[in-house]
Amino acid sequence: MLYGITAAATALLLTALLAAALRAPALRLRLVERRRQRDVPLSGGVAVVLVTGLVVGAGQWLGVGPPADGTRGVLVAAGAVALLGLAGDVWRLRRRVLAAGTAVAAACVVPYGETGVVGTGLLAVAWVVVVVLAFRGLDHADGLAGTVGVVMAFGAAACAAVEVMDGIAGLMSVLAAALTGFLLHNWHPARVALGGCGSMSAGFVIAVGAVYARAGSGVVESAGVLLALTALPAADAVLVLVVRRLGGRGLLRGGPDHLAHRLRRLGLTAPGVSLLLGIGALSGMLVGVLAHAGHLGAGTLWWVVGGVLVVVFALSRVPVYGAPRSVSSQVEGPLRVRSG
Template sequence: MLYGIAAAATALLLTALLAALLRAPARRLRLFDRRRQREVPLSGGPAVVLVTGAVVGAGHWIGVAPPLDDEVLELLVAGGVVAVLGFVDDVWRLRRRVLAVGTAVAAACVVPYGETGIGSGLLAVGWVVCATLGFRGLDHADGLAGAVGVVTAFGAGACAAIEVMDGIAVLMSALAAALTGFLVHNWHPARAALGASGSMSAGFVLAGGVVYARAGQGLGESAGVLLALTAVVGADAVLVLVSRRLDGRAVLRSGPDHLGHRLRRLGLTAPGATLLLASGAFSGVLVGVLAHAGWVGTDALWWVAGVALAVVLALSRVRVYGPRSPGRTVSTQVSAPLRVRNG
């Protein structure tokens, strides 16, 4: 317990410090978040990844923590690979299919097939890929990916602690603390950004940790718990994919049509939209943890899915796309509304 608290406090402070120190090098190298009109340096992602791995590994190295479990080592290594893949995407824009394939390979190396079986294990790989790319998509507003990531990490850590998986629980605690330290610089107006390296690696580690915690349990209930823990991520992904498809737009092309964009269109401030979505994430995580512990029935998981679906249907009616004209391409159609992003 004391080690977990010390590790979390260290991760928070080191991430806040490192994210600040890396801002100047990121500016010199012109590493900025492409999704923002302001030049926000991509110093948060490397800080979160490096500090999380260093804090978890240092505890074992100096002898104040138990030996690292195989699951923790696998998640750290695979998460590092995904972070490198995301960093390459930050520097040279990669196709989404490349990100998906690379993440799938990393996920296939960490899924515990002995407990899940081959069929459920392959489904888990698919879910890890979706959650990872979903977290990347959620990084569209100041503070949003970090805040939702913190809440999800606490939920994943709680699920691991219930299963007495101390290594996974400490990893989730360190990640939650690192994301909190990053939020010091990412709260509106952001002075540092996660980028694909930070958002994808965080999403991957979170998804992988929950898969380990749920391994060997019922497939249907496990799916409900996983969806509850990532309710906001899933709602954002479904909203974007469905709305672009119905509007005849390229599904994989970025646009101002995420949850945060639509809430801003309704008049919420950037911090207000982030706090509202983080509160929604907390509600889903709370239900997921209680269901994992067996303290609430599976009916509660259906309520989470129903509320998420209602939110998607309601926000899908918020107009975010500009009018079409025959001579315009998809890319020019979505460029103009980007000016109302997150201020």
């Protein structure tokens, strides 16, 4: 207990300090996310990745942390995904390249002993890839990815704790603390951003941690729990893909058509959007954790599915294309121009 509190506090403080320290070098190197009004350095993602690995690794090296429980392999794979995301930030890699690289990393750490190689194991790899890309898609508004990431990480930590997987639970807790330290600089108006480096690695760690916690359980119920834990990124991804498909737009073409963009069109402020969507993520996460622990029946998970569909349908009615330039600039102020 004392180690967990100390590790989380250390991760929060170090991430806040490192994100601020790396801000100027990122600006000089032009490692930035270009927004309408200003360039935002991507030092936050690098800070989250480095601090999470450092704190967890130091705890295991000093012998004060919980048993590894596969966390070393997850950290190595997450580091590879972070480098892939960083390359995407610098060279604007295609999403298919990012997806392929993430799939390889996920295939190296999925617990095949519990899932099997064919069938469930491959589904787990595919699910990790989907979560990583969906979470990366949230990193387009001030405070959004960090807020949702903290909620999801705590959910995965709780599920791992139920299974007495202390190493995975500790890793998730440290990641949640690091994302909280990042949020100190990412809340509106954002001074740093995650970028592909931070968003992809964080999404990868959370997704793999949830897979570890559910490994060996029923496929259908596990799918429901995993969906509940990641309900907000799932809703955002489904909304974007369905609307673009029905509108005849390219599925991989960026645009201001995510959940956050549509809520801003309805008049919400940037902090209000992050808080509202964070509450939505928290609601799904609580259902997922309680169902995983056996306190809620599997049928309750259908309410999460229904909630996602309701949100997708309701916000799909909000017009986001073809608005006059003056209106668009007023609404999208703190949101990024390039949206995945």
